[in-house]
Amino acid sequence: MSTWSNLNIQNSSSPLMEQLIFFHDHTLLILSMITIMISYIMISLFWNKFNNRFLFQGQMIEMIWTILPAVTLVFIALPSLKLLYLLDDSYNPMMSFKTIGHQWYWSYEYMDFKNMIEFDSYMLNEFNSLNLFRLLDVDNRTIIPMNIQIRNLITSADVIHSWTIPTLGIKSDATPGRLNQILFIINRPGVFFGQCSEICGINHSFMPIVIESTNLNSFINWINSN
Secondary structure (H helix, E strand, O other): OOOOOOOOOOOOOOHHHHHHHHHHHHHHHHHHHHHHHHHHHHHHHHHOOOOOHHHHHOHHHHHHHHHHHHHHHHHHHHHHHHHHHHHHOOOOOOEEEEEEEEOOEEEEEEOOOOOOEEEEEOEOOHHHOOOOOOOOOEOOOEEEEOOOOEEEEEEEOOOOEEEEEHHHOEEEEEOEOOOEEEEEOOOOOEEEEEEOOOOOOOOHHHOEEEEEEEOHHHHHHHHHOO
């Protein structure tokens, strides 16, 4: 979960988020190199009083500042395309569940088991969350087993919502009359927080998402107890 003093991306909890962080660092390094180089050139031009005829009239330097940006874009585009296809890649999920967005709460359905589990997830108000995270905790958490390929089917009952968990690197719109799907793997146990990322009305800020990742035995016990 992000904090007030954290200026970086949240720690990864899924393979997809690890790839997103790698691409972020890769691109940030390239942008930093470009910024330093351009700043150096601008300062050099300033102190040379803009009279370097080899810089402004030379064909070689014009070729360099035409080819160099093109090569730089290639180094950014190739990892970006790889990541884009990786995020949309379809595997064989071992478990599926359904998420339905409402104004202003989430409801979940576990359909792969003998006893179908359905529940609504509302934000806890601040009077009931003395030892919890304000505006982030819910009354019914979504329990997910770790190290298993999961498919989430997302839709909405009214307006467009967005189901987002930053630390897992997943975000998908909940659109009325349409099913969107995202696939992910959680690689460690823990509690992961998210929020609706689509402005969906007056209480848009008060429909958080909480996923609790457990081992397979604990998840089976939870399924049997519901």
